[in-house]
Amino acid sequence: MSVSIREVAERAGVSVGTVSNVLNHRERVTPESVVRVNAAIAELGYVRNDAARQLRAGRSTTVGLVVLDVRNPFFTELARGAESEADRRGLSILLANSDENVAREARYLDLFEQQRVRGILISPYQQVGERLRQMRERGIPAVLVDRRSEDDLFSSVSVDDERGGYLAVRHLLETGRRRILFTGGPIDMRQLDDRRRGARRAVDEVPGASLEILPAHASQVDDGSAAGDEIASRPVAHRPDAVFCANDLVALGVLQSLSGHRIEVPRDIALIGFDDIDFAAAAVVPLSSIRQPARLMGETALRILVEEGDDAQKTAEQVVFEPELVVRASSAR
Template sequence: MTANIRDVAERAGVSVGTVSNVLNHNERVSPDAASRVRAAIADLGYVRNDAARQLRAGRSRTVGLVVLDVRNPFFTELARGAEREADRHGLSVLLANSDEDIARESRYLALFEQQRVRGILISPYQQAGARLRELRDRGIPSVLVDRRSEDELFSSVSVDDENGGYLAARHLLDIGRRRILYTGGPIDMRQIDDRRRGARRAVDETGAASLEILPARASQVEDGRAAGHEIASRPPSHRPDAVFCANDLVALGVLQSLASHGIRVPDDVALIGFDDIDFAAAAVVPLSSVRQPSLLMGETALRMLVAETDDGERPAEQVVFQPELVVRASTAG
């Protein structure tokens, strides 16, 4: 049977209030009483029920974080940033992976509501505004991460994905490539489509250049391999001379597939990704990429969420970071 605070008080020969003071305000208790309480806690194996205590206090010390795909190192680094900032505020982060599934995302939001989290950071798959408004009305605010709030009703931390797509395509055009292929998916995801639109803008500025869209089911390494195989199966005259991938995982898959077919990067096909994950620089052919400040994004989002929970009247804030082009061997040959 699990020991409770009354069992500790009885074992130590003190009141329940004294035990509570030892746990929360140790300076109010005499050294002798505090010593007896700590000994009783050790003997009984007592563990404080923080969940019940937080419910009584009306303030949780946990924050929920819902990411699109925990396999993507971008989201891992973003979570690390949120966790680092949470630690500064005495908070903990509960990580959930929606796996780009709306139903799964909804289940996690319901779970976080049941857990009475202090607030939620979320990278929504589609539009989750109605559900997030319900949670806010019930005292659980949200901050969007890696997605701008279109109606600006929620605070958000994002990167200018359209400008990132422009930087990637502009770089490929500047090194003389004219037949650019963009791949990754799902293509209806806001971030993926914004990067495509940025690439389209760069191509439209340039004469005698084209942009082909090769849709993918998702944006994982295996989707990149499939795209690379499709490109390699074409006659050389029908292949693109440059590939812009929706993220670095897709780009690494494309790189693997092209290499297995004897297609040289960047000599035959220049290749650029997005996110600048650690694996990009470590690839056999170091990968050019568009860098997002993932760690800073996580820290900023958590800081904004804490500010909103401290001030319920705080207006929504949209923080948009600018991406950075990182050039490596996959386009610099």
């Protein structure tokens, strides 16, 4: 059975108001009262009900963050950025992993609404605009992360994925490669579609260059390994001479597979990923990649969310960061 604040007051021999001040405004009470109240709390095992306190105050100190795949270090770094900015503002982050699953994503949004969070940061799997509009009407704002708002009704913090795809493939073409393969999934994800579009634009600029799409169920290391196995099974003349991967996890899987089949990177096949996670530089063959400022994206999204919570009339803000090409050994000439 939970212990009430009244029981703490009785055990400490003080008023309920004194206990409340010890918990929320310690400067208003004497050091002796603080000691007595803390001793009673420890003895009774009292745990404050922050949810009820926040409900009474009308302002939560928690923010819900829904990411596509918590296994991806890109989202880990993004969450760290949001957490750092939240901590600076006296807020806390509740992290949820949708695992690229529409039903799970919806359940987390329902849960966060029930918890009356201060706002939602979300990297959506598919379309969630209508659900987010309902939550905003009930006082819970939302900011999209790692994806731009298609109708500009919600603020968003993203990177120019099409530009990133263009930079990756243009780099491969500049090193002399002409048979480019793109792999990663799921194929209906907006971010990956933009990266493919950028890759296509780069290929179309170079006569004789081609772009093959090798779909994957997801964008994990295993998906990259499967793609590498499929490439290795082909006759040499039908293999690509360069592979652009949806993210670095896929690229690491491709690298692992090709190495196992004694296909050398970059001599036989050049390789480039996306995100520039920490593992990219530490790979057996250091991986070229397109860098996203993940931590800064998280910080920026949290800032915008708080500003919108303080001003419901604030115009939606679309922040788009420029991607950066990072060249390492996996795509050398």
